[in-house]
Amino acid sequence: MEKPTVDQVWEWLDAVPDPEIPVISLVDLGIIRDVAWQGDTLCVALTPTYSGCPATSVIEMDVETALRGHGIEKLELKRQISPPWTTDWLTEKGRAKLEDYGIAPPQPAGGPSRCPQCHSTNLERISQFGSTPCKATWRCRDCLEPFDYFKCI
């Protein structure tokens, strides 16, 4: 088999959903840090979102399954923690998809900019933590819907 280009591999990885928020891809989440060929081995570097995120090993398995499915035989997955993951690495596409899905995307100000349902800015924080380590729980005071906010770190 001919070696696929690095761009091709990125495209494949962009089709692998995040296991906890399947509406965005691993590339959207910004946790794929590097894709490179070393000789005939494909090396992919991943970084965890939070150090205790239980999804990390599932993600590694999903990446491996996807790339093997595309015929990659020699594969090396590397877990890298430095520099630490930041929500700045979320793609624009990913941020838009999060909001469509009902999760407010991270903001530098430290809170959601608007309700993902009705776009009201009349909001209150319920808890600094949410259903996964990367989210906090907020509520809209207008439509009264509670929603997840993707924490900015």
Place this chain on the structure above:
Amino acid sequence: MTRDEALFEFLLRMGDNTLILGHRVSEWCGHSPVLEEDIALANTALDMIGQTQLWLGLAGEVEGKGRTADNLAFLRDAWDFRNVLMVELPNGDFGQTLMRQFLYDAWSFVMTDWLKGSADERIAAIAEKAHKEVTYHLERSGDTVIGLGDGTEESHRRMQAALDYLYPYCGEMFEKDKADELLAEAGIAPDPAELRAEYDDIVGRVLAEATLAIPGGDYVHKGGRNGRMHTEHLGHLLTSMQWLQRAYPGAAW
């Protein structure tokens, strides 16, 4: 004591603190007063267990005897643990759990902030990751201490009791021995006493806002971080935490 022996000791201290406190906090899972607090405590515990994997993983690497983070967590007995006594104490009520979390988070915040500039790059990388999480934990535990301290008569009374009980355990985090000296000289880890001023500043500010009084007296409960004498509580915690690996050696998911 060689530099690597000192480093191993230091990494056990870091990893055992997060492991034992992470385990304690996880005991709240399903028992918290409200759902949001349950989720918050479970997430905090999860972050600390994640940090444990990094600290103890590196400890095993430095030791060079092929022990993994799991081996160190599940196959050592009480006297080999190097956590400070405060983190192994039973949770007490919700207020006491949050007070301990705050007193620990403030130290962890100052410590990981220093370690981001460690001369050992592996330590700096872990610290940079952990510091982001700890910053968030400190914000929450500090806010909760203020909310409950400056809350109702009942919550104030409980928070003051928690502080009176826990404060004498804080001093151990700033104790120094040969291992600390060696690492401080090499710029790998701080002289623990050096962190005290910033710690006192954070703790003093939050407790003042919480209308809580720092107890007088300078007695310090210690013996955990050097392994000389743990409390009886650690053994009980380990029987629960290590049970599966002891009963079914090598069991894997």
